[in-house]
Amino acid sequence: MDESTNVLAWPTSPGHVTVKPLSAKSPCKVWLIRRESDQMYLTLKLSLTMENITSLRQEEVRQSRKYVVDFYGTLPTQFGEGLVMEYCPGGSLADLVSSRSAFALGECVTALAPIAQTLSVMHSQGQRHGDLSPANILLTAKGMPKIIDFQEAASSSQALTGSGTPGFVAPEMQAGAMESQAGEQDVYSLGACLWFLLSGRVPEEELMRPPASVMFPGIPSIIHELLIDSMNPVPQARPTVDQFARTLFASCPAEPIHWEGHVAAEATHLMETIHPTQESGAAHRRSKRARDNAARQRNSGNDESWHSHRLRRTPGAVKLAGAAVLGIMVILGSMLGVNHFRAAEAKEATAPAMAPPADLDCRIMDGAQVPACALNRDTVVSAFLALSRERDKAMGQLAGEKLKRLYTPGAEQLQRDLETIDQLLDLGLGLEGLRTKLTDVVVSARGQGDTVILAATSTQEEYRYVDAEGVTMHTVQAAEPQRIEVEMVLEESGWKIGKVLRR
Structure with missing residues (x-):
């Protein structure tokens, strides 16, 4: 299976995550990795005669190392030793x-x-x-x-x-x-x-x-x-x-x-x-x-806009006013859970292919026999989108037990979601219209074990806090799109949400 689609065929090494292949060749021998200790990007090269390269790098070109790609030694992977070197983001x-x-x-x-x-x-x-x-x-x-x-x-x-x-x-x-x-x-x-x-x-x-x-x-x-x-x-x-x-x-x-x-x-x-x-005008070759x-031109960046939650005025009854104030407190706490996802990048065309499968052909029935489709990139992304929809539904139903089936045990995001549900139950409030739109979903890295890191653009649509009679106590306006990175962990029962990563 091609490394570009089989997300668990990527090389891994302790203390590093594998971000992507840097070559279109299969099998790929050059990979972009990220060191977890300091988030430094490095290049991992497999299947090389590294003794000759290291000797040359350290001896023959020592006086001009400024213009030679730095080598940092080797890393063990499941495919053997790999050579670790400086990552040059500008390409060739x-x-x-x-x-x-x-x-x-x-x-x-x-x-x-x-x-x-x-x-x-x-x-x-x-x-x-x-x-x-x-x-x-x-x-x-x-x-x-x-x-x-x-x-x-x-x-x-x-x-x-x-x-x-x-x-x-x-x-x-x-x-x-x-x-x-x-x-x-x-x-x-x-x-x-x-x-x-x-x-x-x-x-x-x-x-x-x-x-x-x-x-x-x-x-x-x-x-x-x-x-x-x-x-x-x-x-x-x-x-x-x-x-x-x-x-x-x-x-x-x-x-x-x-x-x-x-x-x-x-x-x-x-x-x-x-x-x-330089001089203004359309960029040209x-x-x-x-x-x-030839003239040169530099594109100017776009101004950033900030969006804040706006409170909707409610009737002047003391009970409703008090509930609105409490609702604001809930929002401040629930923002950690309801609108927490962040991401990296991919292609919009990926989204249509991510619909959750109607059958269970890729369900892992035996931990020793994992079907190939369960390791496919599209299957992982589909699982992530399905889990996200189930999470929104469980939050709307205030169903903590359903949430537990979506996350890995002890996941930090799960604890935040459960705390949000407890707060809402204590205040006698519910959620309506909670929907998280995920686009540009892509596999951004390979972690240790059966862990894959996904990146996506997350957009929180408008939703409401309501009381027991369904009266709207507060409306949370749609949020600006943001990029997120989320761990997906392959367990015997299938893919689960792990950590929600921040940059």
């Missing part, structure tokens, strides 16, 4: 170009000059990267580039036949030729990366490639020469990576990489780079022929 340069268009020259300076300096340190120590490409250059939260994927790294005496990313591999690598000087093949890859960032496409083979001056008429001739020299089919004719970095720095002032609107929605809040607002002169 390849993804960014695919999303927004080619780079301006100033952005290329920011993206590639530090990488060239890092490679210079490696080359001085007789090491090369071996698989440099835009997909292996990531952006940190500050918009700073970092290189990754050193499993192809090797010394200059080792041949790497056929390795590397197509389009960014030096022609001599395909024949397994040795380097006369460490780093010649990395220089070719750097030149190919620069070509890709400026044009938005992978460079063709030499005979099919248009002249740099024709392809990029709006950039300095020094960059034309750099592209030609870097991708020269004769390795000895290429510049060093240090010369590559110096030439880039001399060609144009560095500019912040324009990532707004092109980073994954769930990672945008982690990014720190702020770009100043940069021209490939004049990228370094």
Whole structure:
């Protein structure tokens, strides 16, 4: 079963929750995890030759660690040891170009000059990267580039036949030729990366490639020469990576990489780079022929609005007025239970598929034989929506015993709901019209054991407090939508609500 749908097929490790796969490949080897102690996001990579990577990371590139993805050791999972490293929420340069268009020259300076300096340190120590490409250059939260994927790294005496990313591999690598000087093949890859960032496409083979001056008429001739020299089919004719970095720095002032609107929605809040607002007008894609002169625009954020509960005036009878005051007290207490859910994100299209199943085909009849459909993502979300509806119904009926069947034993939210019911019974009040609308429901993380974390948008619709005769004592206005995260725990009888998580 595909990891994207089988929520219990995700790797787990003590003290961490698994947030999502970071690769579309199946089986996925790269995952986003979150450390529970400090809520720090990390990347977990499975099935690697980690001894070589760790050795390279700690020794060969120690002097330039600022531009190399940090490695934090290993974590045990049910699938074996996994390598834990820094999470770069900006994604790769390849993804960014695919999303927004080619780079301006100033952005290329920011993206590639530090990488060239890092490679210079490696080359001085007789090491090369071996698989440099835009997909292996990531952006940190500050918009700073970092290189990754050193499993192809090797010394200059080792041949790497056929390795590397197509389009960014030096022609001599395909024949397994040795380097006369460490780093010649990395220089070719750097030149190919620069070509890709400026044009938005992978460079063709030499005979099919248009002249740099024709392809990029709006950039300095020094960059034309750099592209030609870097991708020269004769390795000895290429510049060093240090010369590559110096030439880039001399060609144009560095500019912040324009990532707004092109980073994954769930990672945008982690990014720190702020770009100043430029000339107004609709946002547009940069021209490939004049990228370094294109205008930039930053979208302004929406103002936040605040919503408060408003009391409806009631008849002047002392009894009703007193009951209204008590009702306000109940509201203050019940807000912990009635409108407590928070969430993260997903797709509206998910909701129609979440209707609770009419039959019980996915009911777990035997704890040792869990049907596959019980682990399916859609089944978990459907169970959550059904449990939420049952919770609203039980709260409206003031039925504590029904609530207990919806939660895991000792769940904090269950205790709050039961306390709310006790308060309402003591005051002789009931609830009418209680409905919680849940949309954008998604599996946001995998916890320990048989635990899955769901994220959703929760909207509390208008409801009323009524007395024994059904007279409305207080109306609670519909609340603003809010994001929530809720634990779902798989027990022998099926899925139950566990903790309600806050960020």
